[in-house]
Amino acid sequence: MNSLSVAFLGLGAMGYRMAAHLPKHFQQVFVWNRTAEKAQQHAQTYGTQAVTLQEAVQADLIFSCLPTSADVEKLIASVELKQGSIWIDCTSGVPESAKKLAAQLKQQHIDYLDAPVSGQTIGAENATLTIMVGGNAQAFERALPAMNAIGKLIKHVGESGAGFAVKAVNNMLMAVHLCAACEGATTLKAHGVNLAEAFECINASSGQSTVTSNILPNRVFNRRFPLTFALPLLAKDTGIALDLVREAKLAAPVIALSQSLVQAANGVAEDNSDFSTVAKMYESWSKITIE
Known part of the structure; x- marks a missing residue:
């Protein structure tokens, strides 16, 4: 069981199912959703911990799965992140946004990976998603155990923005x-x-x-x-x-x-x-x- 803490932000049709696999591999798994009741339901069902947004972003590895890059940018701008953490963005986002966020977070000693997924809800349910990842190669290797919990084919495809x-x-x-x-x-x-x-x-x-x-x-x-x-x-x-x-x-x-x-x-x-x-x-x- 991995001792790193993991957070999952955004429990939509994909995120809800993806986050369910993390407690099988990590001791501490935090979940957050704009509708708090959904996070609480997830915690009761899968053994995750429903927390506030600021508490969630203190995790070592932070997944986000939101509708747009603009949503992710607003979220990151609203919180204080922990140095040394890795933000793994599974949103189907905009490459230029990924480049901007990677540069911005690097100044705070935080790595950002654009890691969109493919495989629809059945892939999220079965942890067989394809994950295409852009960003720092060393950060990719550090985040790989967490991505392995939710995906089957996981590839580092280039620098920031390449995954998107x-x-x-x-x-x-x-x-x-x-x-x-x-x-x-x-x-x-x-x-x-x-x-x-x-x-x-x-x-x-x-x-x-x-x-x-x-x-x-x-x-x-x-x-x-x-x-x-x-x-x-x-x-x-x-x-x-x-x-x-x-x-x-x-x-x-x-x-x-x-x-x-x-x-x-x-x-x-x-x-x-x-x-x-x-x-x-x-x-x-x-x-x-x-x-």
Whole structure:
């Protein structure tokens, strides 16, 4: 059992499940959430300790999993941190924010790692998340035992901001696949093709992706659209990816178009919509149900 103290800030759909694994590996695990009752519930269920924000940030290792980089910046600005600690930010954030926070915290003798995760709530539940980490390599090694508690594939991908960049591009690629798969499914349905049988063929062929093998069959074809990753968060991440393209002065027409499509879907979606409801935008255009 590791003697380092660990804190987890932000007990949303992902954070609540991620923090649950830490008491199996660490003697002291603190949790904090803006809604205190949720932290207290977590403590009762998993044996963590619900504490104030200022108490939480006195831990040796501090995880955060918040909606945006702006939320993390505000949180860090509001507290006094302990020298020698490591802040592990699992938010799907902005690379420039990571660089700024890493430089700011370094002056206080604190390391900051941008460590976004992928694998949705099922990965958080099973501690099988992929974690892409940017920041100081030595800090990465020191924080690795804590990340091993919540993830399966954990990679140091570069300096500060690199983790956020990889996550943004990953989610953009998923959005590209989602838009393309919806268009393909709509086309097949318009020609009277059985989608279930067609996608069995596609998933044994070169057109296969996580979207075709998992997202469409388990979210769209069955009309469930379970909320595990909100559409506004996908819209945020595709925007970050497009910003990276523009900062590098690159030509990326597929990324630009896909970001526009995701933003359009987000603009017409109902509140609390899952990212898979992008399919509903295509259905409204074509008058064809993807099932």
